Amino acid sequence: MSVRLPAFQSLLDVHxxxxxxxxxxxxxxxxxxxxxxETWIAALRAYPKLRRAxxxxxxxxxxxxxxxxxxxxxxxRRPVPVDSVPEPAAPPPAVGGAEDSEPELWARVRExxxxxxxxxxxxxxxxxxxxELALLLECSEDAARRNVHEGLKRLRKEYSR
Amino acid sequence: MNDFExxxxxxxxxxxxxPPASAGAKLADRAAADGLLDVAYATVDSPLGPLxxxxxxxxxxxxxxxxxxxxxxxxxxxxxxxxxxxxxAPARVDEPRRELDEYFAGRRQEFDLPxxxxxxxxxxxxxxxxxxxxxxxxxxxYADVASxxxxxxxxxxxxxxxxxxxxxVVVPCHRVVRTGGALGGYTGGLERKEFLLRLEGSLL
Numbered sequence: 196m197s198v199r200l201p202a203f204q205s206l207l208d209v210h211x212x213x214x215x216x217x218x219x220x221x222x223x224x225x226x227x228x229x230x231x232x233e234t235w236i237a238a239l240r241a242y243p244k245l246r247r248a249x250x251x252x253x254x255x256x257x258x259x260x261x262x263x264x265x266x267x268x269x270x271x272r273r274p275v276p277v278d279s280v281p282e283p284a285a286p287p288p289a290v291g292g293a294e295d296s297e298p299e300l301w302a303r304v305r306e307x308x309x310x311x312x313x314x315x316x317x318x319x320x321x322x323x324x325x326x327e328l329a330l331l332l333e334c335s336e337d338a339a340r341r342n343v344h345e346g347l348k349r350l351r352k353e354y355s356r
Numbered sequence: 357m358n359d360f361e362x363x364x365x366x367x368x369x370x371x372x373x374x375p376p377a378s379a380g381a382k383l384a385d386r387a388a389a390d391g392l393l394d395v396a397y398a399t400v401d402s403p404l405g406p407l408x409x410x411x412x413x414x415x416x417x418x419x420x421x422x423x424x425x426x427x428x429x430x431x432x433x434x435x436x437x438x439x440x441x442x443x444x445a446p447a448r449v450d451e452p453r454r455e456l457d458e459y460f461a462g463r464r465q466e467f468d469l470p471x472x473x474x475x476x477x478x479x480x481x482x483x484x485x486x487x488x489x490x491x492x493x494x495x496x497x498y499a500d501v502a503s504x505x506x507x508x509x510x511x512x513x514x515x516x517x518x519x520x521x522x523x524x525v526v527v528p529c530h531r532v533v534r535t536g537g538a539l540g541g542y543t544g545g546l547e548r549k550e551f552l553l554r555l556e557g558s559l560l
Contacts, residue, residue: 199435199436200435200440201432201435201440202395202428202431202432202434202435202440202442203435203440203441203442203443204397204431204442204443204444205428205431207380207383207443211374211375211379212373212374212375214375215372215374215375215379216371216372219371219372220367220371224372228375228376228379231375231379232379232382232383232386235383236383236386236387236390236392239387239392239441239443240390240392242440242441243439243440243441298363298366298367298370300363300364300366300367301367304367319364319368320368320371350360350364351360354359354360354363355359355360
């Protein structure tokens, strides 16, 4: 009748780190914690109603993708303080990159359309199979492949600029 | 092209290995506040090895010797029998942890914590409820417990019910022994039953 779902903690144990990395890549280190918490609370809320226990990773990352989009929207609505002194521009990262400076590549990934962002991350960081990526993005495998390809093409173009 | 590939590698490598250490507790607190934490558990050290202690909002639901049953088995069983919303949340099982510590230190003879009996049914429930009434330092036979549960002839069934006790130590199935004095069996292994009976002065 109903599926046998694993204990929720085991999802957190297995996928927690990858979801956190996704949040950092998608919304930046400052907002990553909130994005992470919102993702897992939403997942926990929906969990008992799940009809299938396969593809839990794709399900989780779909939620994380939505929460990252919410975070982007919230940020664009956030008032920009005008009466504060702007911080001096950060020096450009040294070649090779300082350990704690965020690579600007993620900032560029964040400018891609949402599906391309997710596709680039899941493919390049997680090595996710296209079939799983298609489930995550709720599209065909071909479309998933195209999202990865288009995303990488745009990044490469901007990078070589 | 190659520069881009290496920038991509570097960007992937720059991501943190793990979420901050506080993330789990923060999630558990929020889940509890939102009524989404159906089963909270922690692993607790004891003289009998690590224990998995789990509670629902109604009370204690599971104590397991994790050297006898793996943590994962315990969690999967709780997921199936109570709810899949199972999270590690030590702060939510503070009370049972404290009482167990006191018991093992010889400073407590009775547990005062609420128990969630809802995963138990029928004769097993009756037997374990009767077992919960056996005082510290007392012993009963399997036949006594079967009678107290209303079925004097169901001695073997009473033994099975005790063997399925989801809350050993707190529901003191170790206080039930064979008529004639042999110890009988124990979920966590006989040496644990002996340890507990010695702790209570029932065994020299």
